[in-house]
Amino acid sequence: MSKKRSSALPYARGAAMALVALVLVVAGAWASWGSAQHVLLSKGREHGTLTVTGCSTDICTGRFDPEGPAGARTDMTIDHSVAVEKGGRYPVVVKPDTTELVRTGWAGGLHAWLPLGGALLLAALVIGGGMRLPRLAWVSASAGGALLVGAFFAL
Template sequence: MKRNSSDRMITHARTAAMALVALLLVVAGFWTSWDDAQHVLLSKGREHGTLRIESCDEEVCTGPYTPTGTAGARDEVTIERSVAVRKGETLTVVLRPGTGEAVRTGPAGGLFAWLPLGGALLLAALVIGGGMRLTRAAWVSAGVGGALLVAAFLAL
């Protein structure tokens, strides 16, 4: 049976809509990741040091900060609470400019910052494979997102 032009138009419209959804997912994941990743990747000129975790509540952990450069020590700096942050642990961190908020550095911190992008790539893989019928591209997206999540898990 021959497909008419309206069937092709609907197919192309569906593919375009799914491409937009997949793009939106990846851009949102990148944007969310970039909030922390910029401090890890572009850390030149920022305040570096170590943070010893003394207490944690539901959302953040706090502790004294010791700088590696000429900046002054701080009694209380906060870091986002995660499964990788434990009381008594000492972390290498970089401070967000103008705040008392720390972001973990090094390979573990870099991978942890990109976790939202990894999740977005996994979600986009479902849209790419199911909505756009591009199975190879979906497997690539899922593979990269899954590898990022596994690498972050192992690094932390």
């Protein structure tokens, strides 16, 4: 009986590590999707340009000039991050039924997927160390690193 029991331990460890890696990647994708959906599925949403006039610790406000005949508005906000600075002009899309904006284009898309990039890097450690799959770990780390580096240079 002890032989069957001890031979199942590596499989249980592998399954547990796979579950941890899966949870990390799913959590990263879930955290990213809140902003990324507005960048990726922006057809039919209100597009325009935001000129940032002021920032607090959490949000920035400014003048939103929508595409089309609608007039400019000043009640729109965008999350304050390294990607947004006072005086900058950014292409944005409006989140439906809100006054919140999300950056569009390559910079906005890469910025929206940053949590997934971090999750892929963390999952690479679990995949390589816990599951002992170095090639898959390198693929995960490379994808996460490329996403983070791409966002850094795009912003």
